[in-house]
Each structure stands twice: as structure tokens, then as C-alpha cells.
Amino acid sequence: MDEKKIDISVIIPCFNEEDNIEELHQRLTAVMKTLGKEYEMIFVDDGSIDDTFNRLKRLYQSDGSVKVISFTDNFGQTAALAAGFELNRGEIVVTLDADLQVVPEDIPVLVKKINEGYDMVNGWRKKRMDSLFLRRLPSLIANKIITWISGIKLKDFGSPLKAYRRSVIKNIELYRGAHRFIPVLAGRLNINMAEIPVQHFLRTRGRSHYGLTRTFGVILDLIFLKFSKYLNHPLQFIMTGLLGEMIVKKYYINTGRKIYTIKTILSKDNETILS
Ligand code: UDP
Numbered sequence: 001m002d003e004k005k006i007d008i009s010v011i012i013p014c015f016n017e018e019d020n021i022e023e024l025h026q027r028l029t030a031v032m033k034t035l036g037k038e039y040e041m042i043f044v045d046d047g048s049i050d051d052t053f054n055r056l057k058r059l060y061q062s063d064g065s066v067k068v069i070s071f072t073d074n075f076g077q078t079a080a081l082a083a084g085f086e087l088n089r090g091e092i093v094v095t096l097d098a099d100l101q102v103v104p105e106d107i108p109v110l111v112k113k114i115n116e117g118y119d120m121v122n123g124w125r126k127k128r129m130d131s132l133f134l135r136r137l138p139s140l141i142a143n144k145i146i147t148w149i150s151g152i153k154l155k156d157f158g159s160p161l162k163a164y165r166r167s168v169i170k171n172i173e174l175y176r177g178a179h180r181f182i183p184v185l186a187g188r189l190n191i192n193m194a195e196i197p198v199q200h201f202l203r204t205r206g207r208s209h210y211g212l213t214r215t216f217g218v219i220l221d222l223i224f225l226k227f228s229k230y231l232n233h234p235l236q237f238i239m240t241g242l243l244g245e246m247i248v249k250k251y252y253i254n255t256g257r258k259i260y261t262i263k264t265i266l267s268k269d270n271e272t273i274l275s
């Protein structure tokens with residue numbers, strides 16, 4: 001879409017978040033109004049099987065700043081972000097979860113920091129309200145390893161609350177579990193990155209979609225990340241699994257194929273119903 005740009009786009013991946021949508025929309029609207037900027041909210045319904053889509057549709061009907069992208073299936077948080085990165089008009093792009101664990105009230109400090117001259121600002125969940133053994137500890141270790149591999153010194157790579165300049169999100173290729181590695185991909189663009197503390201809360205409605213299995217996925221992704229720099233000269237590899245990953249990734253890049261399929265887009269800019 002080659003449309004007129006606006007100041008800020010907020011992208012929110014939603015998978016079975018029916019009970020969180022309304023409060024999030026209300027609070028996000030209040031925050032965005034205080035900024036006095038032109039904005040849009042892009043809710044990406046990642047194949048929800050509850051009432052999420054209907055509730056988003058209602059918001060879309062009553063609020064001109066709401067857009068909804070709905071997937072044919074559950075493709076995962078990274079795919080939802082990728083769709084939002086593709087179909088937005090913001091000069092600044094903010095990502096947020098739907099469950100209010102990170103909160104819209106922290107968006108203004110992120111935007112302020114971008115306007116101080118940073119290309120990407122990460123929201124560090126300083127007091128993280130997740131289980132110590134299942135989430136905080138594995139995440140602490142993963143963060144250290146990612147810093148070690150990438151040289152990028154962030155404390156919370158996996159934070160869902162981030163702000164980017166448009167040029168950053170337009171120049172990275174999201175692939176599979178890569179959303180937690182966005183700062184690493186962005187770091188390869190030699191950008192100015194900042195990290196500032198943000199609030200974190202317990203999920204009060206709905207439930208988390210991730211468990212310990214994610215940790216194993218992260219480890220595999222880490223290894224891939226280390227090697228993905230050598231995408232164009234795979235002769236350096238001996239591990240066939242990695243080679244397979246690279247072929248698949250190359251396939252997505254070369255064919256321009258997306259890691260998601262869109263069923264419907266509700267947008268006042270471009271009212272389209274696919275399928
Ligand atoms: N999410 C998604 N697709 C998925 C899993 C999660 O779009 O397959 C969304 C979810 O609705 C939420 C965000 O991604 O807005 C983070 O998910 P969750 O809260 O389950 O993760 P956690 O906070 O436990 O890491």
C-alpha cells in the first residue's frame with residue numbers, strides 16, 4: 001500500500017483475546033489522544049477462535065483509527081507483527097500486546113525517546129511479572145546469550161513493547177520465531193537503539209499462549225540466528241538441519257511468499273475483503 005503517511009501506527013497481535021480488546025482499545029485511545037498526533041491502531045487477529053474478531057469488527061465500525069487484519073489460521077505472534085509491519089502507514093511504529101501485561105500508558109515515553117533521535121526503542125520489563133522458573137530465568141539466560149552472539153546490549157530482547165522508525169521495520173525480514181530477535185536484525189542496519197524501563201503486569205484475563213516448549217524453540221532460533229548471516233555462502237555449514245532452515249528462509253525471501261495468509265482486512269483507507 002502506497003498511501004499517505006501518518007505519525008504513529010500501533011500494532012497489536014491478538015490471539016483469543018476477547019476479554020481484553022475493549023479495555024485495551026479504551027486505554028490506548030486515551031493515550032494516543034494525549035499525544036496529539038495522527039495515529040492508527042492495527043489489530044492483527046491471528047486466527048482467533050473466540051469472539052476476538054467480532055469485537056474488533058465492532059471497534060472498526062465505531063472508530064476510524066482502527067484497522068483489522070485477520071488471518072486464515074493461527075500463524076503466531078511473529079507473523080502477526082510481520083503483517084502489521086507490512087500494512088501500516090506510520091512514520092513511527094509501536095508494537096504492543098493485547099493482554100495489557102505491557103500497557104499503552106508507556107507508549108509516550110517510547111515515542112519521546114524516538115524523537116530524541118533513536119531509530120528503535122525497546123521497553124525493558126524491569127519488574128517482570130512472570131513465573132521465575134518458567135519464564136524469567138530462561139529469558140535471563142536467553143538475553144545474555146543473544147547479547148553474546150550479537151554484541152547488542154539489551155536486557156529484554158523479547159519485550160512486546162517497542163517503538164521503531166519506519167525505515168527500521170521496512171528493512172528487516174521477519175521469519176518464524178524471529179520477533180524476539182528483531183533487535184538483532186535491526187542491529188545489523190547499524191541503527192541507534194535505546195532501552196528504557198516499562199511497567200509489566202500479571203495477565204488478568206485470558207491465558208498465556210506460551211510455555212516451557214518456547215525455551216527450546218528459542219535455543220534453536222538462536223543457533224539459526226548465529227548462522228543466518230551466512231545465508232549467501234552456506235558451504236560453511238556441516239549441519240543439515242541448519243541448511244534446511246536456510247533453504248526455507250531463502251525460499252520465503254526469493255518468492256516473496258509471506259509467513260501468513262490474510263482472510264480479511266478491515267480498513268477505511270482501503271476497504272478490502274479477501275476470500
Ligand atoms: N499472540 C498471537 N499469536 C499467537 C500467540 C500469541 O498473536 O499464536 C499474541 C497474544 O494475543 C498477545 C501476544 O501475542 O497479544 C503475546 O502473547 P502471550 O500473552 O500469550 O505471551 P506471553 O505474554 O505469555 O509471553
Ligand code: MG
Nearest residue numbers: 097099101203
Ligand atoms: Mg502476555
